[in-house]
Amino acid sequence: MGTNERLREAAEKLALTLSAGGGMQRSTARVLTALLYTEQDTMTAADLCAELSISSGAVSTAIKHLMPVGLIERVPAPGSRRDHYRFRAGAWAALMSQQNTLLATMRDSAQEGIDATGPDTVTARRLHEMQDFYTFMLNELVPLIDRWREQYTADHPAPN
Numbered sequence: 001m002g003t004n005e006r007l008r009e010a011a012e013k014l015a016l017t018l019s020a021g022g023g024m025q026r027s028t029a030r031v032l033t034a035l036l037y038t039e040q041d042t043m044t045a046a047d048l049c050a051e052l053s054i055s056s057g058a059v060s061t062a063i064k065h066l067m068p069v070g071l072i073e074r075v076p077a078p079g080s081r082r083d084h085y086r087f088r089a090g091a092w093a094a095l096m097s098q099q100n101t102l103l104a105t106m107r108d109s110a111q112e113g114i115d116a117t118g119p120d121t122v123t124a125r126r127l128h129e130m131q132d133f134y135t136f137m138l139n140e141l142v143p144l145i146d147r148w149r150e151q152y153t154a155d156h157p158a159p160n
Contacts, residue, residue: 070088
């Protein structure tokens with residue numbers, strides 16, 4: 001089996017994992033993994049359609065889902081009239097950092113519930129546990145991502 005087939009197989013396997021266990025739409029997962037595993041610097045929507053044998057609408061929808069969360073980006077392609085896309089450097093840390101908003105929302109929702117209920121109720125105990133968990137996660141996740149970025153930058157200096 002050649003390198004291209006092995007890469008394509010690995011990409012499809014990850015796409016299945018992201019769609020089955022990760023809750024991502026299958027075509028979105030396939031576009032993501034195609035951009036992650038490609039040997040090309042960038043791909044156009046037409047390239048993705050041809051590579052994945054999916055419709056332009058499916059590719060367009062996938063791009064609309066992947067760009068706002070920072071996993072892929074549109075890049076300039078001098079001389080080309082088509083949009084070009086690539087998997088974004090630093091995407092994984094950016095994706096995890098976005099979870100901070102959800103963590104803060106969950107923590108704050110617990111506080112709203114605590115404020116609305118009596119202090120010694122079953123509901124208050126559950127909400128305190130929720131609040132403590134999300135406060136802990138917020139306190140741990142931010143420095144963890146920062147440490148990862150520092151380590152990654154140290155281990156992989158940018159080319160000159």
